[in-house]
Amino acid sequence: MRIPVQKQLKWWGIAAAVLLAVMWLLGQAILPFILGAGVAYLLDPVADRLERAGLSRLMSVVVITVGAVLIFAAVILLVVPVLIRQAAALIETAPQMIEQGRAFLSARFPDLLPAGGTLGTALTDLGRAMGEHWSNIAQTVLSSVGGAISAIAILVIVPVVAFYLLLDWDRMVAKIDSLLPREHAPVLRRLSREIDRALSGFVRGQGLVILILGTWYSIALMLVGLPFGFFIGMMAAILSFIPYVGVLIGGATAIGVALFSFWSDPVWIGAVIAIFAAGQVVEGNYLQPKIVGGHVGLHPVWLLLALSVFGSLFGFVGMVAAVPLAAGLGVLARFAIEMYRESALYTGQGVPAQAETPLLVEIAPRGTVAAELRKARQDADRTLAAVHDEARLTGTQSAGAPPPGRD
Template structure:
């Protein structure tokens, strides 16, 4: 005999509450494992493809790990030092940029600097914050996000976790499938398949889009001669998965830096703006339709809301799980809406009469 609905809601509610509490208290500890699971999920189709080519699961996982390790070493040797150097220099010259901006605005828009005006006070406050906290921001970021312990955990634990999860991914899915409650197993499998399809389209597709666009922006801006082109490309590519935000933030940052570096050289400024314009055309007409698809099921507003809520509550770990949780909730809401339209609450007497007349 199946459990009553009230009992099922109670058990699932308690399970969800325990999960959220554990996430709240163990966020920093869970981070390497969440990242490893995300990497394993991202690479599982590659392992499946290698298996169809005749590789064993262990051999496929080993090949993927060696290729990933090679790419990681190349990035460490070729990209990361330049990225860190540019980011450090950008934060160090932030006070100079603030002073130059203030001088430019004073020359072009003197009405903004009328003593005791609201605009003047706001600009002074911004300049003081940039000058006094620019270096402190870098130091805080390095202390909190790149301490020796965190670096060791991320560099050592994440690849190990990803390797073993990727090796046993199909077995884990089979085990979980065997533990599903028998009364609800078919519906759970159907909903899980929809969630997986949504995640596959978004996470794997948008991950590839972010990588392609970030590489394109970085290389193109560096070829134009923008001093911090690698940082701008990295930032723009990293947040491309948030609709429109990547292009807006990256474009504003690139054009803002270009104004200081290329003032009067309108050709270079036009090239910087054209790079982001072309990137948006390529993303909207080629990359996203081919790699992500149009029917992902994650509305931009819902995605931004989920990232904001989970990021605020649970930090970086919350942002990692925001997308799969948002996808799962979206699938459940659509399923609930479909069930509601089939219920007597929706159809009522008029719907019953229409159905009887059709019969």
């Protein structure tokens, strides 16, 4: 018997509530496993490609693991120390730059920042606060990140989980497919493909865009001699997943530092502006359309909303899971809209009732049924008479026969 739709929705709602409750209660405990699953998901296409090249699944995973460990070690040893050092130096220098900018505006545009005005006082207080408390701010940020992601989880649990999940990824997907409800399996497979297309297109495509932009901004800013250029370039690239936010924040920071450092040489200020203009042109006209594409379905506003909501509900775990959850919810929302447009609520027309099995009626000439009935009665009478004759004949033969045992 088919399960009613209301009951099915009830069970699916309970499953979703259990998932959210697990994320809320066991967030920090399951964070390494979520990160490991994300790493395995991102690297599965690479493993499939190595398999098609002739390697076994185990050897493909081993090659990927060795390469990932080497890249991770290089980033930790070479890139992270530079980023931390330049970020600390920029925070330390920021009060001086803010004070110089305030003095410049006060001298050139006295009406904009009057003495004792609100804006001028706010800038002065901001510079003083940053100068006094920058070390505390950095320490708080680092301690928060350290509390969310322990070194053991990053260096041990995440690679191990990613290794085993990547090794059994195809079998795991096949097993999950075999457990899908048979009635809804085609629809669930279709939704899963759309979620995978949206998620992989955004994460892998946007990751490649960030890598390209980060390399361009960092190297170009360092070549022009901009202080803290490496950190500013990487910051602008990482924020580029939100259109215009990365170039605005990174560009404003870079131009501000350039004005502070190259005030007497405006050529280099123009060079910094040209670097960000070129990066924006290349990103908007080539990188985003060609690499990420327009079929992803993750609108920046929707992504920001997901990061904000899931981050506030589940902390750092929610921020990590925000992108896949946003992709899944976006696909489900489009599917719900599609179902709504096909429903009677949208069309204003009731769903036609299912047609019953047609009744076959044979049309025969008049008198055919009566003739068939007469023929059937005649056949029955003949059969009954034959039975009586056979019984009578059998009784006569029995009466004329000698008794058994006598000659």
